[in-house]
Amino acid sequence: MWLRAKGHERTFRFSTLFTAQDVQKYFTSDEKIDRSIAWCKEHGITRVFIETFRDGFTAEKETLARARDQFRQEGLIVSGCVTPTGMGVASNGWKVVSNYESPKTLEQCRRIFEYTASLFDEIMIDDFLFTDDASPLSQQAKGARTWAEYRCDLMLGISREYILGPVRDANPRAEVIIKYPQWYDNFHERGYNVDTQTDIFDHIWVGTETRDPDAERWGRKAQYEAYYIMRWLTDVGGEKTGGGWFDIYDTSPETYVEQARQTILGGAREALLFHFGALQKDRGAKNIEVLLHEMPTLFLLAEAVADAQACGVLAPKIPNSSPGKEPYVYDFLGMLGVPLVPFSRIDTNFCAALFAMQSWQNDIFPVHFEEFSEEGKPVVITGNLHAFLQSRHFDIPDSTLIFPIPEDPRSLYEIDPAALRRFREHLLKPLGLAVEGPTKVSLYLYDNGVLAVENFRDESARFSIQFQTAMEEAEQIHTRNTFFALPSEPSAQVNISENRLDFQLSPRSAAVVKLSESRFTCP
Numbered sequence: 001m002w003l004r005a006k007g008h009e010r011t012f013r014f015s016t017l018f019t020a021q022d023v024q025k026y027f028t029s030d031e032k033i034d035r036s037i038a039w040c041k042e043h044g045i046t047r048v049f050i051e052t053f054r055d056g057f058t059a060e061k062e063t064l065a066r067a068r069d070q071f072r073q074e075g076l077i078v079s080g081c082v083t084p085t086g087m088g089v090a091s092n093g094w095k096v097v098s099n100y101e102s103p104k105t106l107e108q109c110r111r112i113f114e115y116t117a118s119l120f121d122e123i124m125i126d127d128f129l130f131t132d133d134a135s136p137l138s139q140q141a142k143g144a145r146t147w148a149e150y151r152c153d154l155m156l157g158i159s160r161e162y163i164l165g166p167v168r169d170a171n172p173r174a175e176v177i178i179k180y181p182q183w184y185d186n187f188h189e190r191g192y193n194v195d196t197q198t199d200i201f202d203h204i205w206v207g208t209e210t211r212d213p214d215a216e217r218w219g220r221k222a223q224y225e226a227y228y229i230m231r232w233l234t235d236v237g238g239e240k241t242g243g244g245w246f247d248i249y250d251t252s253p254e255t256y257v258e259q260a261r262q263t264i265l266g267g268a269r270e271a272l273l274f275h276f277g278a279l280q281k282d283r284g285a286k287n288i289e290v291l292l293h294e295m296p297t298l299f300l301l302a303e304a305v306a307d308a309q310a311c312g313v314l315a316p317k318i319p320n321s322s323p324g325k326e327p328y329v330y331d332f333l334g335m336l337g338v339p340l341v342p343f344s345r346i347d348t349n350f351c352a353a354l355f356a357m358q359s360w361q362n363d364i365f366p367v368h369f370e371e372f373s374e375e376g377k378p379v380v381i382t383g384n385l386h387a388f389l390q391s392r393h394f395d396i397p398d399s400t401l402i403f404p405i406p407e408d409p410r411s412l413y414e415i416d417p418a419a420l421r422r423f424r425e426h427l428l429k430p431l432g433l434a435v436e437g438p439t440k441v442s443l444y445l446y447d448n449g450v451l452a453v454e455n456f457r458d459e460s461a462r463f464s465i466q467f468q469t470a471m472e473e474a475e476q477i478h479t480r481n482t483f484f485a486l487p488s489e490p491s492a493q494v495n496i497s498e499n500r501l502d503f504q505l506s507p508r509s510a511a512v513v514k515l516s517e518s519r520f521t522c523p
Contacts, residue, residue, distance in 0.1 A: 230266025
């Protein structure tokens with residue numbers, strides 16, 4: 001797998017992280033480092049991140065340098081990592097994160113990043129660069145600001161003065177990656193501001209760890225969330241956006257591999273498999289072997305969507321916007337078979353739009369909403385946004401489809417068939433297509449003519465796409481260059497007529513079709 005992975009790494013690569021604790025366990029001798037290198041090569045890993053600090057523990061410099069050099073000698077790319085947990089004074093909220101008003105926290109933060117920059121030319125910050133502290137010290141510093149305003153201001157200042165400044169003083173060549181978590185609807189409440197922080201960091205990465213959709217501990221996430229947040233932050237970061245990062249926790253082999261597929265469909269150029277130690281036993285070992293089996297086809301998927309723009313229905317979340325009573329609603333709406341395009345702004349060049357509370361922005365939303373309506377473009381608004389607009393005496397055209405969201409958004413998977421049909425028809429008509437099939441089957445369109453369908457169900461599913469115009473390329477679809485399935489070829493079939501694609505999808509499978517480049521257009 002090493003040679004195959006090296007051959008694809010310009011388009012897509014897999015990486016892993018050695019936590020500071022992994023460094024202590026797996027890098028204590030040259031022989032152990034060699035075994036770690038061999039495992040990475042056997043599993044298609046072409047880059048490693050080596051961590052200096054996590055949970056109050058700092059790995060030894062000599063050990064870090066020796067491992068760094070051995071991995072590089074064997075042809076792997078090596079970067080550093082810091083996880084700012086157990087650093088300085090703990091928050092009075094979640095104890096794993098810090099009180100950044102404390103001088104002790106600030107001094108340790110500065111020292112950790114100086115130390116890491118002395119070893120590595122690139123440093124990732126794992127997604128704990130936030131605070132929920134509400135101690136008297138923080139309350140005094142907050143003043144009249146909201147907690148979100150205060151924390152965003154605070155963490156921007158910390159990023160500049162105690163991370164980027166010390167790193168660049170210690171190593172002018174060093175670049176720093178901020179990795180954002182997957183809880184995007186609450187970023188601003190704990191100090192993440194994706195606009196201002198993305199501006200000052202060299203690169204951004206994305207947490208795409210959706211885990212099992214029935215896992216209560218992690219919020220019972222929709223698998224589509226990994227695609228949504230990856231695309232959304234790619235719109236925010238542009239060329240600064242790198243890869244996605246997911247883990248094994250509360251996953252089955254099926255949901256683990258789905259994280260990889262969604263990360264790639266979301267446009268990532270790399271996937272970090274967290275973390276080396278967890279992948280060596282039990283669930284991690286089982287999951288990585290299933291991923292390894294699918295890896296050749298995942299590389300093919302990455303090639304198919306490389307540098308392509310997603311096409312379809314505008315689904316915007318404004319940075320720092322509140323979700324109201326519908327958190328992460330787009331993740332569930334994306335499971336209804338309509339191709340969504342996550343955006344960080346409202347672009348009126350789209351031919352259809354799906355607006356939720358996350359789309360609201362004072363003085364901006366009303367103008368854009370009116371423009372969509374005046375041009376006769378179909379718009380769907382969620383029930384929560386509808387109630388909010390009514391409270392402001394907002395004029396809502398009769399042509400707008402109001403789509404109620406149940407208290408438990410997972411209930412959308414059992415939506416009335418007539419309501420599902422109205423939702424799909426309203427948004428898809430201007431795209432020149434119609435779809436038939438159950439919920440929990442997602443559709444993805446790209447401006448290079450690639451179309452993907454993924455079945456998240458535990459049973460087989462039929463899914464049909466009908467185009468308004470005939471497909472001249474139809475007879476060519478059954479070649480490896482124009483059709484493939486995941487995890488393997490028998491997992492999905494497609495039957496083709498003049499203007500229709502009929503998919504038969506096995507449980508937890510996906511299919512990819514390449515049509516002409518002019519088939520789907522994006523703004």
